[in-house]
Amino acid sequence: MKCVNNALVVALCTICTAYANAAELSGVATVNITSDTANTAKTMAFDEARRQIITDALGQYSNPEQLRDALANAAADDLTALVATSAISGEKISNTTYSATISMTLDANAVRQWMTVNAVQNWLPDGNAGDKFVVLATLSQPMADWIDLNRISRTGEIDFSTKYMMGDQIMLEVPNGKRAGFTISLREAGWKYADQDGVLRIWK
Numbered sequence: 508m509k510c511v512n513n514a515l516v517v518a519l520c521t522i523c524t525a526y527a528n529a530a531e532l533s534g535v536a537t538v539n540i541t542s543d544t545a546n547t548a549k550t551m552a553f554d555e556a557r558r559q560i561i562t563d564a565l566g567q568y569s570n571p572e573q574l575r576d577a578l579a580n581a582a583a584d585d586l587t588a589l590v591a592t593s594a595i596s597g598e599k600i601s602n603t604t605y606s607a608t609i610s611m612t613l614d615a616n617a618v619r620q621w622m623t624v625n626a627v628q629n630w631l632p633d634g635n636a637g638d639k640f641v642v643l644a645t646l647s648q649p650m651a652d653w654i655d656l657n658r659i660s661r662t663g664e665i666d667f668s669t670k671y672m673m674g675d676q677i678m679l680e681v682p683n684g685k686r687a688g689f690t691i692s693l694r695e696a697g698w699k700y701a702d703q704d705g706v707l708r709i710w711k
Contacts, residue, residue, distance in 0.1 A: 531567070532613040534560035537597075539606040548605035556609040557586045564613055569622060569629035570673075577625040589617045628673050640686055642667070642679040645710040649675055652711060659692045681707075 536556035542548040558578055565574055578586075591614040598607040615631065622629045630641070646652040656679075660667055665685045671678040681689055686707075693700055693709055700709040 532564045532615055532618065533611065534563045535608060535610045536560050537606075537608045539604070541604045543603065545600050545602060545605055548603060549600070552605045552607065553609065554583045554586070557583075557590060557611065560609075560611045561586060561589065561613065561618075565618060565622065565627075565629070565631075568631040569627050573625075573627040574622075577622070577627050581625075585621070589613050589621055591617075628671055628676075630671070630678060638683055639668075639680040640683055641670075641706045642681055642689075643706060643708045644677045644679065645708070646675045646677065647711050653677070655696060655698075659689070659696055663688050663692045665689050665692070 536559040538552040538556050540548045540552040540555065542551055562574065562578060591612050593609060593611045596608045596610075599605070619629070619631050621627075622631065644652070644656065656667075656677075659665065663685070665681060665688060667679045667681045669677060670680055690700060690707070698709050698711055700707055702708075
């Protein structure tokens with residue numbers, strides 16, 4: 508089996524079930540921050556909570572390294588715009604310390620746009636893929652393999668849509684009704700494949 512980007516495999520392991528359903532974009536963070544004033548500590552605590560929750564929630568649907576880089580360069584206001592709702596419990600405030608358990612739910616459209624703008628490779632469900640399945644292709648010879656996939660599509664009358672391309676990785680969506688024919692055509696063309704909880708990984 509060809510080597511596959513480990514981060515990509517981990518992400519796919521966690522998102523494949525969610526791809527057919529709604530994405531889970533909620534999280535909880537417990538924070539305890541000390542600063543010069545309680546207000547400053549509270550501001551810092553919420554920023555830390557946002558970053559932690561965004562990392563945990565979007566890490567299921569994106570390239571972790573690219574997500575980490577984007578968060579490192581993101582302003583607090585930009586990340587605040589990604590939060591749809593939030594709640595606080597167990598809040599404790601002293602003169603210089605703020606602690607609480609903070610829960611947040613992210614806005615799917617906002618985070619999808621933010622990841623696109625910040626070049627974060629992602630597989631966040633868009634809610635329109637219920638009649639399709641996901642294919643993750645690893646290309647050992649990018650040009651030749653891409654041409655071969657398009658040939659398989661044409662000869663088998665299998666319309667696929669390209670969702671993302673980066674390096675030797677391509678993410679496709681193929682109609683569910685064409686799954687059997689697609690895998691047969693792949694095998695006949697010398698491709699190998701493995702089903703990973705509904706996501707079809709293919710390579711040569």
